[in-house]
Amino acid sequence: MTREARVRISPLGGVGEVGKNSTLVELAEEMLIVDAGVKFPETELHGVDLVVCDYSYIADRLDSLVGIVFTHGHEDHIGGLPYLIMQLDPHDPIPIYGTPLTLGLISVKLKEHGLLGRVIQYAIRDGQRSRLGPFEIEPIAVNHSIPDAVGLVIRTPAGVLFHTGDFKFDPTPVEGRTTDNERLRQLGDEGVLALLSDCVRVEQPGWTASELGVREALEQLIGLAPGRVLVTTFASNIGRLREVVRSAHKLGRKTSIVGRSMEENLRVARDLGFMNVPEGSLVDLRDLNDLPPEKVVLLSTGSQGEPTSVLSRIARGDHPLVKIQPNDTVIFSASPVPGNEESVARSIDNLFRRGARVIYQMIDPRVHVSGHASREELKHLLDLVRPKYLVPLHGEHRMLWLFRELAAECGIPRENVFLTEIGDVVAFGEAGAQREEPISSGSVLVDGLTIGEVTNVVLRDRRRLAADGVVFVSVTLDRETGELLSGPDFVSRGFLQLSSEETDGLFEEARERVCEALEGDERRQPDVNYLVGKVRDTLNSFVYERTRRRPMILPRITEV
Structure with missing residues (x-):
């Protein structure tokens, strides 16, 4: 060719x-x-x-x-x-x-x-x-x-x-x-x-089911709901969002958008003629306070359980304007993207804990295609x-x-x-x-x-911190002789949850090991990089020997 x-x-x-x-x-x-x-x-x-x-x-x-x-x-x-x-x-x-x-x-x-x-x-x-x-x-x-x-x-x-x-x-x-x-x-x-x-x-x-079936199912669920309805789906699913607004209007409810990305997408769709909904069917979130719950529908982002999304904040109870109320119905009109299953399940659990009735694809397959x-x-x-x-x-x-x-x-x-x-x-x-x-x-x-700044090395460190925590150790030495003046002193985070007596005992042994390593070094090498490596290697061996864990060891050497 x-x-x-x-x-x-x-x-x-x-x-x-x-x-x-x-x-x-x-x-x-x-x-x-x-x-x-x-x-x-x-x-x-x-x-x-x-x-x-x-x-x-x-x-x-x-x-x-x-x-x-x-x-x-x-x-x-x-x-x-x-x-x-x-x-x-x-x-x-x-x-x-x-x-x-x-x-x-x-x-x-x-x-x-x-x-x-x-x-x-x-x-x-x-x-x-x-x-x-x-x-x-x-x-x-x-x-x-x-x-x-x-x-x-x-x-x-x-x-x-x-x-x-x-x-x-x-x-x-x-x-x-x-x-x-x-x-x-x-x-x-x-x-x-x-x-x-x-x-x-x-x-x-x-064949994949038709979107028409989702519209009919959502309209039925909204009609049967005794109180507010919150529907969550992808912010870019313009067609489904439009049909929810139309169905809500048909059932005598007002709809409000909760989530900046969804608001922006619907604004663009409306400007371009892709969001034709009845006049007055969409209202500002603050205007819903004057309406009874059975007259309200909310459209929300967060169907993938993203920790910072609107729905996750509502599920945790820390959204400033939307709090779950008795008789609220939350509908997940989306399926989890591979990898998001755990975070979606967490959001659903938190909503149940707060008293909402939650409907999602596993219990009603009609809510998403x-x-x-x-x-x-x-x-x-x-x-x-x-x-x-x-x-x-x-x-x-x-x-x-x-x-x-x-x-x-x-x-x-x-x-x-x-x-x-x-x-x-x-x-x-x-x-x-x-x-x-x-x-x-x-x-x-x-x-x-x-x-591009998060490299494999950065990810490795993050995994290690997440798995085994970190131990900080500080040592003060004489600049000229390398003689130990104070320390080692320890601070740990995410390492082990022990009683204060057990922690003191473990770190007292660690202190002795570090002192022996430094004082037993015949060279009395004052080079900071050498000393950092010496302290780190000593503690890595000791901590693994005692706990079978490998926290990140971060020594700090001060010379005076």
Whole structure:
């Protein structure tokens, strides 16, 4: 295959994991990125707020980037854009492309970070073709759990690619927009070289249930509730939020939003015409004080149990405006993202403790449906598009593997399905497809205002502190002779919960060991670094011998 007729695909995220979806498409010397998402951190990533893609490969070739195209406005597809920009040196504004709602939600994020001037925005719409360097992109309408979602046709000299974004085939979508079956069939007739497809629900048989059923279930539950109703879901699930407001109005209730991100998203959706609700149905939170509980619905963030979210604060009883009352009903209209199950369960437990009636998917499956295609829908997609090659995306490794087996059942040779890891490169052209050398890639950890500063060494220290605590030891020595003048004195945190007598006994023995080590050193070495190491090694051995634990030992040597 010739260089001019070869297109390279590299997942920068979203394979072998659920989250931080981002895919690099290269042709000759020019690059296009599809999506730039974030992922929630696993529990072992102590203190980490978000995980984003490593874009160092892009940073080294920034002049070759023709644009970033977004399929829809969910966090795992747009939330990483500010951190992508932060990983780049100062540069001319980057062209970004998305549907109007997607760009509106992106603008909110960039404005929060002071990065709005670092991009130029271009709106795209179904069926409208746009030229980005050697690439021609055409959005195709798909149905997902957020309005204005699209899949992307990417035409190149090497052939046609189709990136599904996130999708399902919902026959009765609440906003009236479903996945464009006919356009996908036409695309299949045109000929698709490679399909890049969401496969996160390949383990689920059949077809994903319709969003219409959720609307009906929530309306019924709100109607039966004796007091206030609090519904929590993703802040970007615009369609579901809109339907809750409509149902509440129909039942004679007023709705208020609790949570800044949800307020911002609904403001954007309303400005763009995606939040058409009856006049007066949405009111300020403070205005609800004059209404009886049975006339109130609250929409809240925090469906994933995030410790600082509004719902978690309500569940702990420390939200300044919302306190759980008798007869309150709380509905979790979302399922936990993998890794968040424990924090969601904690929020549910705390709400029960405060007297709320809590409804969630395990006890009423109707309160949430996925926005992703199940097994039969993935078969339907393959039947429509009929690709020569398939690259499964948006799934853990078992999901990618199962999609390959499903594709084989549909007639695609197994060797034409490429299971990838982050940074892998697959090149496609008229002469065939082949793997190439991986590119630099991986994950970057976001902690507060810092990005990339949390390294493996920092994480190792945090794990050790979390597991075994820390012991501080201070020693004062003569600067000239190295003679011990005072100490060692000890302070511990998170180490052992012992009685004062037991603690005194343990540290008295530790004091003797350190004194013996320092006084038995014939060199009487006054070098501070040497002494710090000597004290640390002595205490590490002693503490492990006595407790079978390895706290972090932090010596402080003072010379006088």
